[in-house]
Structures are given as structure tokens and as C-alpha cells.
Amino acid sequence: MPKFYSSILLILVFIHFSSYGQKKTLQAKSTVENIVIDGKITEEAWKTAPIASDFVMFEPDNGKPISDSKKTEVKILYDNTAIYVLAVLQDDEPNKISKELTNRDVFGISDHFSVSINGYNDGQQDFRFSVSAAGVQMDCLAIEDSEDYSWDAIWNSEVILTDFGWVVEMKIPYAALRFSKAEKQTWGINFMREIKRDFQKYTWNHIDTKIGSIITQEGILEGIQNIKTPTRLFLIPYSSAYYQQNNFDSDKTFKAGMDIKYGINDAFTLDAILVPDFGQTKFDNAILNLEPFEQLLNENRPFFTEATDLFAKGGMFYSRRIGGEPIIQPETKINEEVTDYPSTVDLINAVKVSGRTEKGLGIGVLNAVTEKTYATIRDTITNVSRKEVISPLTNYNVLVLDQRFNQNSSVSFVNTNTVRNGNFRDANASALLFDLNTKDNTYNLYGDFKCSYVNDVKDYDGYKTAINFAKTSGKFRYLFSAKYLSDNYDINDLGIIFVTNYHGVYAESSYRIVNPTTVFNTFKASQNINIDQQNTTGKIQDARYQLVVKATTLKNHYLEFLFQINPLDRYDFYEPRSYGSYVYKPKSIIGYGQFYSDETRPFHYEIELSTEKFDEENRNIYRVFGGTKYRFNDKFSLSYNFEYTRMTNDRGWVDFDNDDIIFAERNREILQHYFTGKYSITNKMTFNLIARYYWSYSDNHEFFTLQDDGYLMPNPGYSENKDRNFNSWNLDFSYSWWFAPGSELSVLYRNYALENTNLVEKNAQDNFSNLFGGNMTNIFSISLRYYIDYNSLRGKY
Structure with a gap:
């Protein structure tokens, strides 16, 4: 090396x-x-x-x-x-x-x-x-x-x-x-x-x-010279009112607070939220997650999405950690049950300072505090309830230093720190990054060195390093990359990473046109090879060859094709949910195709087809995605998308049985409908509708015990019901009016329900009826945000 x-x-x-x-x-x-x-x-x-x-x-x-x-x-x-x-x-x-x-x-x-x-x-x-x-x-x-x-x-x-x-x-x-x-x-x-x-x-x-x-x-x-810029101080007070009702009770809530933006100077800005309110942010797309990793969620809260480019450096910061799920599962006795377990932790306040000096040094500091959160546990015999901490008072901090030079290069330092009050897990992670480009932007050298330290019942640390070299101009381009991640590299307290303890190499070459031909407006073909090898055992985690073609026709239709072959036996070190164990993953071939019609026409449609064939009898994955959009006029449009996935003879973890790790062979289906509508009265006043229905099941038909060599042995004696049937419905109907610069009145009606059982129901109509016949939650809310420029106040008073 x-x-x-x-x-x-x-x-x-x-x-x-x-x-x-x-x-x-x-x-x-x-x-x-x-x-x-x-x-x-x-x-x-x-x-x-x-x-x-x-x-x-x-x-x-x-x-x-x-x-x-x-x-x-x-x-x-x-x-x-x-x-x-x-x-x-x-x-x-x-x-x-x-x-x-x-x-x-x-x-x-x-x-x-x-x-x-x-x-x-x-x-x-x-x-x-x-x-x-x-x-x-x-x-x-x-x-x-x-x-x-x-x-x-x-x-x-x-x-x-x-x-x-x-x-x-x-x-x-x-x-x-x-x-x-x-x-x-x-x-x-x-x-x-x-x-x-x-x-x-x-x-x-x-x-x-x-x-x-x-x-x-x-x-x-x-030509801009001798300007005397005014004070940059902006106050954004807000008030929100919520009414929530389900089959069992109802609740009214009123919130008020303020966001502050202050220009420390012409380069740096301070943003602070004093009393957070994220009640009208877009809903998360709930899924039946049978993977060994948590669901990666989009950030929809404005404070954590606005002007956060500095904090994204190096991929060390996953903002959904702040105010996310509690970190502790409460311990219960035989005669106890959990009656209240909050799904999220409330944010007390957050502040960020970001900007860049005249010499190109970017500085970003973000700090957030979340409150102490309890679960309620009830004794089923005495009916006495007690509370147990599931998330302590926690402080999250991110520091970024990013020095730019030569118009197109940079060196960066990132540090994330998580401190929990009391005898709970603390963590710290740092990264040194460099991104170097030649003056004419022909070649790029990028790399990083990252390290992590976790203070828990047992302290541990780890590191990750990578280097990438690429030709970044011309019709023909290429990229070479190598990386190493140690066993205990862990940034998951404030970042997110799924796979560690491996090393890998990656190579890619591509060709593109830079001017239209007689057939295509744009065209790009690329191929890449990737190999990842687990450090401890030397076994292959990933080995693939991939060919991708993307093109836009002269009529502005978009085409994409992908062919991937995984030619080697691989091993999954995470699906068993047990450290040191792994399961065999067979060879496979993947094919994918997409067609996206000209979006400028009133009627627009798209379709995606993909399949993966494994080197095991009748083990396949099929997926089809389709979408249509009709623009009735410049104000009104409707769109509908659906997605269907079928997995036959899929194999995955289902349980621990004493010292055995139990896998199941199962059939799975996923069906998702997504409907959106938009009616704009003016360029500042709009009605929006978003509705999503999701259904997925997992039907187990044979059980296995995982062996030490990674292969599965039939286990006919296991008989627990580990089937899953999951239904989710969300609807948001909203009205938004930007009545002044930075000021908005929004009205939202939200309707949602969720059903999660181990009784598989394969009839779509029955699933839909069961979901809507269950506990449906309705929320009506009104929110007003008003933007105040300090200079306008000073001018008046």
C-alpha cells in the first residue's frame, strides 16, 4: 500500500x-x-x-x-x-x-x-x-x-x-x-x-x-465596493395548534416558539431553535424491515436540512440520530409489561454556526440536546406502574473545519461527540479528509482516515481509511479505490454505518458523449468491479461486476440498463445477528431496465423492471415499478406510482433458540401504492395531497439451523410462528400560503394507521379492510410562521 x-x-x-x-x-x-x-x-x-x-x-x-x-x-x-x-x-x-x-x-x-x-x-x-x-x-x-x-x-x-x-x-x-x-x-x-x-x-x-x-x-x-451591509438578525416566531383523535381518545396541543438567524459577520451565521416543532414534517415511509440493519430514513426537519453541506463532510453525521429512537430496551420481570414506550426522543433545543473565512476556511459547529425519556412498565398483578429511563439527557456535537484552496481542492477535519448523562454509553469519532484536483480538473485524488472511540461497559476503538484516484474529464474516465475498515470501527452514535471489519478494492471505467448524436442527446456507459473481503476470516463479503448504460434520446426519453453478476460465493456476517457468525450467500445474476418518458408532455409515464436469479433452486427476486403523471394544466396535476416485489425461497434469520441461530426459507411479497396531487392557486398558494399504502408479508415454510461453517441444516423440530404481515397507510392533505417573504401559513390534515401481526393474510382487499377497520389516527393542525427582519423593526421603532 x-x-x-x-x-x-x-x-x-x-x-x-x-x-x-x-x-x-x-x-x-x-x-x-x-x-x-x-x-x-x-x-x-x-x-x-x-x-x-x-x-x-x-x-x-x-x-x-x-x-x-x-x-x-x-x-x-x-x-x-x-x-x-x-x-x-x-x-x-x-x-x-x-x-x-x-x-x-x-x-x-x-x-x-x-x-x-x-x-x-x-x-x-x-x-x-x-x-x-x-x-x-x-x-x-x-x-x-x-x-x-x-x-x-x-x-x-x-x-x-x-x-x-x-x-x-x-x-x-x-x-x-x-x-x-x-x-x-x-x-x-x-x-x-x-x-x-x-x-x-x-x-x-x-x-x-x-x-x-x-x-x-x-x-x-x-464593481461591488465600499458597501456597508446591515445587521443580519432575523426572528421567525411560530405558533401551531394540533387536534388528534383515534378510536380510544383525543388530544389538543398548542405550541409556540421561535427560530433565530443571526449573521455574526458577512461570512458566519448562527441558527437556533428555541422550542422545536416538527409536527408538520413529511411522514416516514414505514416498511416491514427484515434486514439486520435499521431502516435508513430521510431527514425532513428543516433545521437539519437547511445549510448543512459542511456537516455532511465525510459522511460522519446522520441527523436522524438526534431525536430518533430510544437506545435502551427496558428490563421487565415475569409479571410486568411495557405499557408506554415512546418511539422518539424529544429535542430540547439545537444551535448551529457555519460559514467560511476570507481565506477559505469553512467552520461548522452544531449542538443539540435531547431530553430524558422514560418507558412506563406495569405490574400485571399489583397494577402498579413504574418508569425506567430508555434515553438519558443527551448532548450531540459536530465540529467541521474545511480548508479550501486552489479553487477546487480541500482538506477537512470532522469530529462528532455524543455525551449521555449518567452511566450510559458515550462516543467520539473523528475524520481527516482530503480532496485534491489538478488545476484543469483533469484528475482527482480523494482519501480519508477516520477513527472512533466508544466508552461503554467495555471500551473499544476502531478506524477506517480509504484512497481514491480518478480521471474526471474527457469522454473516457476512470476511478480506482481501496479501503480498510477495522473490526471495532463504530460511528453509529451520531453517524451511520452498517458494515465494518473488511477491506476492499473498486475500479470503474466510463465513456460518455459530450454532444448529441443522431440518436442520443446524452449517453454514458460504465463498468465497475468491486471485491470486499472480511478481515478476520478472509471470506468474500461482496464480489461483483456491473455494467450500466444511461441515455437520453432526442425526444427526451430516458433509458437505463444494468447487468450485474456476482460470480463468487459470498458470506453475510450480519444476517445471523450474532457476532462472529456468518451465513453462505450464493452466486447470482441481476438485470435491471428503466424507461422514463418525456416529462414535458401532459401525460408522462415510467416503468422499471428488475430480477435477481440466485444459484439455488427456485430462489429469485422479481420487482416491477410503474408510474404515471397527468398534468391537466399549469395548475393541476395528479400522479400515481406502484411497486411490486416478490421473493421466492428467500432465506433469512428469524430467531434464537437456546444456542441455535434459526433461519427460515420463506416467500415474501411487497406491494406499495403512492398517490400525489397538486393544485396551485398562485405561485405562493398551493394544495397538496400525498397518500401511501404499503403491504408486505413474510410466509415461512421451512426452518434451518445455522452451522459454524455458514451453511444451513434443516430443523424440522422448530415450530414457532415467525410469519409477518405488515400494513401501513398515510395520507397528508395540506394547504400552504407564503403570504410574505419567509412567512407561511400551513394547514394540514393527516390520517394514518398501521397493522403488524404474525397472521399472514394474502388477500389484498382483506388487508385493506383490516387496516381501515382498526385504530385510525386523525390529526388536524394549523401552523403560522412569520419572518421578521431586525432592520425593519429598527426602522419602525
Whole structure:
């Protein structure tokens, strides 16, 4: 391995560092005139502002100049509070401009204009602001590999449709950006225009798709100087009222609290929630989980999704740990039963500070405290109840230091710390990361070293390291990767990891087109090989070859095909649920195909088919997924998706019987229906409907005992009923009104039920009837959030 590291470093030393292509420069013009955001361009300042023009196609025909019939011109003004953006987008067929009304941050079937701003001009992170032709706002924090649309800034925009195209006017306050304290500002900037009906995107500064990096290919904004930015202090008080009812009782709840955002300076921001309320966040998709690992859940709470790009560094932070399930199962005596076991732990408060210095040092600190939580246990003889701690008062802390340099490289340090009050488990984990790119973004070297320490009944520590080398530009690209994880590497107190104690190698090569052909707009084919070997036994955990083809046709239909072969016998060290045990996993072949029709048409559909055939008699997995969406008009649309999975002769753990580990051969089916509807009254007022029904069962027909060599031996004497039948229903019907910038009134009706038994019912209608005939919970809630800018208060009082 040392020779490998040395070779990689020598490659980087002798790589030719070519210079960037010429970047366009735009001058921002200072103004003291009151700029009204109405799209009418009546102010005198706009008439003499410099113009950004000569847009170039980004995709599909990269590098092609925009036609005169779609001429696009952009101007920028600024004062002490904000920058102002004006875009005039010509279109020789204005009646064909796409303009679907959607929720905020949903692009939909619309033409778009966006501005990307990098206040440090360091090629690392963009603040992106987009507006559709229907006037809907989208904004995100963007790094090279991802866009975070959970981030919502407060800014103004207005769109006017004209007989020559459309006009966009924006006001982006400095509070929505991050930049240095320099008297003369130099920002990275780019503008993008999307013409939806032609599947075309154009940018002001040319972005060469043969180069893997986009942010480093922005133009330059100059002219902003001697600005005196106002105090960045924002108060967001809220109040919520809930009424909940089920078959047994009802409950009324009122909550009030406040979020605070404070700009420590132009670069750093403090976010705090004083009294959390996540009652209207999207429901989790409950499933029948028979896997040895917990279900990985999406984060839907705004505080943990907004502006969290720093905290995602290195994959050390899984925010659902905070306020997740309790960590302790209460101990009960023979005559006791648990009558109340909370499924989650309440959050007391949380605060985060994040930003970046003028020299590129990003700093992020997040701290959260969850309350002490009890289960209630009742004595069935005396009827006396007692309480037992299932989650102590806990403090969670994340620290991130991320130093950027050379426009496109970084070195990072991450630390996570979990401290539980009393004699409970504590944990600490750290990571050192490096991400190095050549100046022309041709090659990338990425690696990490991570370590963990757990203070429990028995202390233990572990580590993980990895290195990756890739060619990241051109039609042909490749990647080589190696990693090692020790036995006791454990970040699961504040992060999430499933598999440890192995080492592996991975290699990938790919080919793509960068301009359309006579058949495809886009095309990419890749193949990869992966081998993972368990450290203690030397047995293979994973060994696969995979071929993937992805393409978009000239009519904007999307195609994807995958072929995978697992040619070696493998061993699963987690399915037995017993440390040191493992079970044989046979060879298999996987096939997958997807077709996704042109989404710009009123009727859109998609279908996915996959199958896996194992090297065991009649052991197979079949899956079909289908979806349709119909857009009745720019305001109203409905969609329906279904998923069906069937597993024949699946084998998995079901029980411990004294010293034996019991497996079952079983048939499983999963059926899921997902229905959504949207009606937008305006670009700030929308009704939304989401309904999901999920049914799954596991029907065991033969039992086995796991042997020490990983193979299964029939166990005809085992007769426990370990079948499972699981039904889940969720419905959310909501009304949302953004009545002022950053201020929202939302009304939600929620209806849900869950059934989980060991009596398999294979009739779908009976399952549906049993679920709705059981204990159904109904919740009605109203929530009001109001955004207050400290400067507006100061101006009034």
C-alpha cells in the first residue's frame, strides 16, 4: 500500500497543469435609486448598467451559441442592502413558453432563469437563485457533487410575460449570501437559461462538459465596493395548534416558539431553535424491515436540512440520530409489561454556526440536546406502574473545519461527540479528509482516515481509511479505490454505518458523449468491479461486476440498463445477528431496465423492471415499478406510482433458540401504492395531497439451523410462528400560503394507521379492510410562521 500511495503522488506531481479558459467579466453598477421589483424596468439605473450577453449552450449541444431569436441579456445593480438582477429573455414563440405552477423549489415543466453566485470566487460553493416563467422561486446551496434545495433564503423576484419573451427581476439581499470583508468584491458568477420545450440550457460563461467541474468555470462579477451591509438578525416566531383523535381518545396541543438567524459577520451565521416543532414534517415511509440493519430514513426537519453541506463532510453525521429512537430496551420481570414506550426522543433545543473565512476556511459547529425519556412498565398483578429511563439527557456535537484552496481542492477535519448523562454509553469519532484536483480538473485524488472511540461497559476503538484516484474529464474516465475498515470501527452514535471489519478494492471505467448524436442527446456507459473481503476470516463479503448504460434520446426519453453478476460465493456476517457468525450467500445474476418518458408532455409515464436469479433452486427476486403523471394544466396535476416485489425461497434469520441461530426459507411479497396531487392557486398558494399504502408479508415454510461453517441444516423440530404481515397507510392533505417573504401559513390534515401481526393474510382487499377497520389516527393542525427582519423593526421603532 505505501507504494500505491507514492505512485499516486508522483502522478499528481508530474501532471501538466493547463490554465483555465478565458472567463467573462461583468461590472455591477452602484445605485441609490429605489429599485422596485416588478419586472417593469422603469428605473433609470437599468438603462446604463453593463450587459452580460452572448450565452452558450450548456446541454445538450455543448458550446453552441444561442440563436438571435432566443437572445438573453442580464444586468446587475447593487446598493448597501442587496444586489439586483435583471434578465430579458427573448423568445420568438412566446405562446410556447412553459410555465407550470409548482411548490417552491420544484422546477416542474417550466422555463427557468437562474443566477449562481460564489462570494469568494474560490470555485467551491455556489448560492443559486432560480425563477420559473410562472414566477416560482427555487434556491439551493451547491457544491460540485450536489445541490441542497432544502436551503431557503429570503429574496424577492417578479416575472412578466411579454410579446417578445419574458422578463425577470430579482433582489438578493446580502443576508442571503456569504462573501469576504474586502472593500472591492470579486465574485464568481454565472447565469443559466433553460428552454424546457427544446430541452436546452444556456449559460453566460461557457461550461465545458468535458471538464468534470462546473463551479470553477464561472465568470467574474466586479464593481461591488465600499458597501456597508446591515445587521443580519432575523426572528421567525411560530405558533401551531394540533387536534388528534383515534378510536380510544383525543388530544389538543398548542405550541409556540421561535427560530433565530443571526449573521455574526458577512461570512458566519448562527441558527437556533428555541422550542422545536416538527409536527408538520413529511411522514416516514414505514416498511416491514427484515434486514439486520435499521431502516435508513430521510431527514425532513428543516433545521437539519437547511445549510448543512459542511456537516455532511465525510459522511460522519446522520441527523436522524438526534431525536430518533430510544437506545435502551427496558428490563421487565415475569409479571410486568411495557405499557408506554415512546418511539422518539424529544429535542430540547439545537444551535448551529457555519460559514467560511476570507481565506477559505469553512467552520461548522452544531449542538443539540435531547431530553430524558422514560418507558412506563406495569405490574400485571399489583397494577402498579413504574418508569425506567430508555434515553438519558443527551448532548450531540459536530465540529467541521474545511480548508479550501486552489479553487477546487480541500482538506477537512470532522469530529462528532455524543455525551449521555449518567452511566450510559458515550462516543467520539473523528475524520481527516482530503480532496485534491489538478488545476484543469483533469484528475482527482480523494482519501480519508477516520477513527472512533466508544466508552461503554467495555471500551473499544476502531478506524477506517480509504484512497481514491480518478480521471474526471474527457469522454473516457476512470476511478480506482481501496479501503480498510477495522473490526471495532463504530460511528453509529451520531453517524451511520452498517458494515465494518473488511477491506476492499473498486475500479470503474466510463465513456460518455459530450454532444448529441443522431440518436442520443446524452449517453454514458460504465463498468465497475468491486471485491470486499472480511478481515478476520478472509471470506468474500461482496464480489461483483456491473455494467450500466444511461441515455437520453432526442425526444427526451430516458433509458437505463444494468447487468450485474456476482460470480463468487459470498458470506453475510450480519444476517445471523450474532457476532462472529456468518451465513453462505450464493452466486447470482441481476438485470435491471428503466424507461422514463418525456416529462414535458401532459401525460408522462415510467416503468422499471428488475430480477435477481440466485444459484439455488427456485430462489429469485422479481420487482416491477410503474408510474404515471397527468398534468391537466399549469395548475393541476395528479400522479400515481406502484411497486411490486416478490421473493421466492428467500432465506433469512428469524430467531434464537437456546444456542441455535434459526433461519427460515420463506416467500415474501411487497406491494406499495403512492398517490400525489397538486393544485396551485398562485405561485405562493398551493394544495397538496400525498397518500401511501404499503403491504408486505413474510410466509415461512421451512426452518434451518445455522452451522459454524455458514451453511444451513434443516430443523424440522422448530415450530414457532415467525410469519409477518405488515400494513401501513398515510395520507397528508395540506394547504400552504407564503403570504410574505419567509412567512407561511400551513394547514394540514393527516390520517394514518398501521397493522403488524404474525397472521399472514394474502388477500389484498382483506388487508385493506383490516387496516381501515382498526385504530385510525386523525390529526388536524394549523401552523403560522412569520419572518421578521431586525432592520425593519429598527426602522419602525
